[in-house]
Amino acid sequence: MKTPWEWFRRWRGRESEWQDELDTHLAMRAERNRAEGIPANEAHLAARRQFGNRLRTLEDVRSVHVGKWLDDFLQDVRLALRAFRKSPTVAVVAIVTIAIGVGASTAIFGVVDPLLFRSLPYPHDDQLVSIGYFGPVDNNEFNVVSSYLDWRRRQGVFQGLTSMRPGAQCDLLAGQTPSRVTCYFVEANFLSVLGIAPALGHDFTREDDQPHAPPVVLLSFPLWRNGFGGDPRIIGQSVIVDDQPVRVIGVLPKGFEMPQAGLPDLLMPEQLDATRPRAANSSSFLRTFARLRVGVSIEQARARMLPLFEQTVQLDVPKELRSEVRFVVRSLRDRQIHEVKLASWMLFGAVLALLLLVCANVANLLLARAAARRREMAVRAAIGAGRGRLIRQTLTESLVLALTGGLAGCGFAWGLMRALVAMAPEGLLRVERTGLDRRVLLFALAASIVGALLFGMAPALERPRAESLAGARVAGASRTLSRRMLVAAQVAISLVLLTGAFLFLRSFWKLRSEPLGFEPEHVVTASFTLRPQHRPAGAQSAFFHQLETRLQSIPGGGFFALSDSIPPRGSQGRPYSNLRIAGHPPVAADGGMVEFRWVTPGYFRAMGIPIVAGRPFEEGERASGESPVILSATLARRLFGSENPIGQQIDLDAAGRWRPIVGVAADTRNNGLTETDPEYYRLRMANLSPQLGAVALFRTSLPPAALAHWIREEVAQVDPSLPVTIDTLEQRVDRFREQPRFVAALVALFAGFGVLLAAVGLYGVLSFLVAQQTQEIGVRMALGARPRDIAAHIQAYAGMWTAVGVATGVVCSLAVTRIVKGLLFGVTPDDPWSLIAAVAVLTLTAAIAAWIPSRRAARVDPMVALRYE
């Protein structure tokens, strides 16, 4: 693209060329003067005298080149402004409409740009891929150490392959202040594969990454800045991480981001140990990333890696899971945004549709005005304005409108963006980076200019006709046809938007109204994750025991329970195929995953999950070592059909350890409220606490704030440095509804704008038609037509074009909404109710928009109409 600067430079080049030309002249004249005997020192002065004013000449030359173009342009702008002053309503309506269109699309562009278009913060980011196993355990591809070591040794297709462990919290002690920070453990080549170099100090070496090497660490830029005062002397010094002294070797560059979009505080070598037994390494998880060689596509890389994958899957993946594990290579961008990609594209599409509607509306407005100005144009054509000149003038008018509207739109976009960021669900990727920066402003400019071309074209191509000079009303059938088609197109586009909005609203409503399977009201939750010093099994159990006793005794705490996780978040999954029932044939091998939670006996009571058969766990069982199991209704049905599961023996891990099934609990919604996965519960034994994280539940009538105070106090008694997060269960559930609500609200907003624009468009066209046909209506009335007939005529006319639009819109809706299937819950894209509701709203709006002008037509006084003109 040619920047204004380049343009300016070229202009400067031409300017200096003109100067050179004049200077050559002066030099030649001076030479001639010398040859004619004028002394050398005077020859030049004489030349200048003979030449006249050099600057003035230069200016004249310049005006030859600039003058006409600029003059014409300024004249056009002046004419445009004068025209707007003459009909300010049209100008204001157009500018406001454009401001809405440009503003909304710019705001959405600002939100989706970092997701969809902006490059990731790594050089040649298009070469980076995420690679690994993909199975029902995780939403993203993962790897295990043993497979990764094989891949790394034997792959020949990538420029580099690197790995990291999932992020963890760790304790940093620098000086006297302890803090809890995010740590990542990565391979030595991690930064170099990403193409990143430390801002300060040096990268990890291979030696740092050997097992048992002296520990070293890279600090993140914000941590270095805020925690260490940005002091470069920190390099080489030691800090304490998880009670171990670690040497600081460097600082990461500003804005560094992990490839899965996490923000690290500390980066340390992961020190994979190839000498460990394969079984140990195959249960150790990694994320793996690679850089493609130049010219190698993702598909090619995948094909080349597939044989390796097939070998390691045999070695490292348990047999019963193999059929469910796939090999995935995908671009880093896809890995990062796959959950929001569809939503982002859809919002962007919706907002472009809105922009299109705006263009159609403004085109309509301008066409109406052009019709009124036909005489002016005809006069200008008659006195010699060329057709090109007239088109240019009309386009200049559109441009002035569009740029004014665009400027106002930027202000609107700024406000809308702030609102969006405030409204956005927590964790919406990179939403905090949304702002009016250069790219976003360029988009606004481009949207305005493209808009101006789109809506300016229609009136610009209006050919001035000589007949218009006579003041006669030229019907211009083709012109009104194009306006009617514009209206039909508007109706169609708004119908698509409206159908989408209804789909999302219905989906959201279903999500809200679907029973959760538990009662989130009056439940307060407190979650915490144990610190590493509690890791030894004994210390951990003792800790939980102490905590449980204290929390349980909080006065007014109500029903209390402890669990390792609670819905709607998923739990740790286990393969369904691992389940065995005593005396039954083995279960199907490809049953997916089963949710699994460790709970204390009070769990079902505290969560409000009904026990539908058998009994809940009992406190007495916790010491017995019996380890009973409770199934969810779905799982019970799947395992036993109509048989009674109570009293049966179940083996959970295909390990030959049989446990009794004591009860069946009602289903609950897991995994972001959309699914009721099969699930089983195990009793959390008094002396065994297998998880580091835990959630305490209180079903209580105490106000949450009061309870929170007590909880914190009790936890602090056990471990004053243990951070606790306290929420109500309703807050937790709501968090999962935020994203669908966000999307539904936005689409509904755009659809609202869309319907409004379509109504304005229809109203405009009809009012104009009525005004044009006043005379004809008068004649009809004089001949005996009743006002009712006239109104019916206008309404039938509106009805016809609305119907054309609705029909087109229905077809388009059916095609377009299919794309958003993945974003809907409990509603199919061809949901008839959404479509019917959309058609109804639109038809009603159209009827209202048509009613006002038809009434006006019915009130036409034949005498006045016939005398008119």
Next chain:
Amino acid sequence: MEMKRSDHLQNTLELLILKSLQHRPNHGFGIATHVQQASEGLLRVEEGSLYPALHRMEKEKLIKGEWRTTENGRKARLYALTAAGRKRLEHAVSNWTSTVKGVRKLLRFA
């Protein structure tokens, strides 16, 4: 034929330039001296005013300018007539001649 400005002086200058370039391309200075010499000193163009005219005529595609090295080794912008320029010259010459003829007859008649 339509003309941008029917300014008499403008047309005269244009005619002088076109005529000076009829046989060979020349630079601004060359045109100025040619006009002076060929008219034996009767006509003299103000050298500065020559250039805006040259540029305008180039914009109208009557002449075409190009930087070249002259015989005495200096770089200069040389102008040459285009086909349109030749046509315009023909037209301007006949126009001028008839004007002069008419004016002369009128003067004689008095």
